[in-house]
Amino acid sequence: MERVVRAVSDDPVRTVGDVGELELIDLIAGHRSVDGTDTGVLVGPGDDAAVLAGGGPVVVSTDALVDGQHFRLDWSTPIQVGAKAIVANAADVMSMGGRVTGFVVSLTCPKDLGVDTLVGLRDGMRTAAARYGAQVVGGDLTAGSQLVIAVTAIGAMDSRSPVRLSTAREGDVLAVSGPLGASGAGLDLLLAGVTGFPTLVAAHCEPSPNLFLAAGATSAGVHAMTDVSDGLISELRTMARQSGCAMTVDPTRVPVLPELAAAAAALHTDPLRWVLGGGEDHELLASFPAGAVPVGWTVIGTVEHRTGGPAVAVTGIDDVDLDAGWRTF
Template sequence: MPTPSTPAEKKITLAALGEFGLISSVTAGRTQPASTLLGPGDDAAVVAAPDGRVVACTDVLVEGVHFRFDWSSPEQVGRKAAAANLADVAAMGAVPTALLVGLACPADTDVPVLQAITDGLWAEAAAAGAGVVGGDVAASSQLVLSVTALGSLEGRPPVTRGGARPGDVVAVAGRLGWAAAGWAVLARGFRSPVAVVGAHRVPEPPYAAGPQAARAGATSMIDVSDGLLADLGHVAGASGVVIDVRSSVFSVAGRLADVGQALGVDPVHWILTGGEDHALVATFPSGAPEGWTVIGSVSAGEPAVLVDGRPYEGGPAGWEHFSP
């Protein structure tokens, strides 16, 4: 994939600046949250963990697989990389506190590109109340970002995938189907509608909804990274239950309806199977808290995810990296 570059007279590459020069340029003057006790600049960072536990997760984003520079700006790539991890922390019912970033790229990568990626990482971390506390840089034939997110449970037990019980309701917070519709638009060579394309470039996870769900007694939770049905399949399998989603409860936004009509796709398919919106879906023993929408129910039986009482027949349930 093409990599954005600056005009030749202004071009500064990583080889010219060096690893430590890059680190200095992307960390100088940054503001950290109170949870960062020691930030970048030493052998390791120190992050507060008041209740003695740390939630931790990692995602790897590879150029040409997870992002393309002809589709997204470097800053958008950074925001997306951060959001994918911060949403996982929120899905455990935790509050994000810190990011660690591993960057591998060719030596001739333009420094302004890397600075813009880190600007995006810092901006998204700040939006979730977290800091970027450290990382590493290495040489590679292509650009790869590895982001580790940390979070605090604030004294609560983690909300896992394995706690859903028969009789629970299933509810979602955040938008669904927008990122998949944006990908479909970009894949066909278009760049609008801007709102739909923007959803693919920069997801908007409802970070605060994770801790809110935990406080409301959520029995299980997961973020929608691969597709609603696919990710609910992880919950059904871990919990040993049947989850039935009601398609009639989904309200299709006008923009999604327009894109679906233009591309010949039922937008409900994007809502049910599209990933990368990083909405949160959870189960609750009674009604869902404010801001959550009930979309289904949990019952006893062999683990399965159904749509309107039947297996979904509209295609794959979501994204699978190693499927043929």
């Protein structure tokens, strides 16, 4: 995504530079206490560190969203951006079979950022964290030339074993927890300035994957699981490489939103480009024993042993671009 240089605050809106660090920390943390054994947070924001109740092995993941690279505030509201940052990290913990217990957020922001933008980010993160039964329990605030939101998600495995990427098995079936391609389509629509597809645009600005299907997957004996953050082909390639297996996916079986075909027609493109290569849907991708796929999942392919040939094959497409998907560099 091309970097956009823009003003984020105009007088008379208060900026973070006007307010100062201590007041901003109070504003972000709020005066409500999140401490208590009922929440799993023993010590929340305001101390040197947060303290969370135990729950067996700990699962930790971190991700950063950069203004102009992962979001734009002329496309998304601050609430949407805050929620998106939380969802991306919750997906990593829950795809491992973990239960999210808290989030730590580090914010780097320009001095001319409006305080109202910071409040919106806070509210979006709080609401999204609560959706997964967790809280934002601490973080850091610093000045910089660009808005960067770095989130660390913390989770507990309780009595479960972690679900790895490397444990897909020959004979398994591949399944996803929800529709793919919507976020990639939404991004292209925004870049092209094409309107009329609000569901797809919303899927990019604030994805809402069905991550709660992870719990049923672990109960059903899922073999391998991840979330689709970099695109379906990219995630399949990673799972295939780490598991030492080959993957075949049938694109006609991948669930999509009803608007996708019309959006592709409006942009004169093939919707499969988004289905196979679009990222940031954050739906779950899993490998199950045949016959053990739980309710809510859609079977899209198989895990195989294949000598020679590509690690990932797509039914009906001879020349698959295995490099399709999000690239950081």
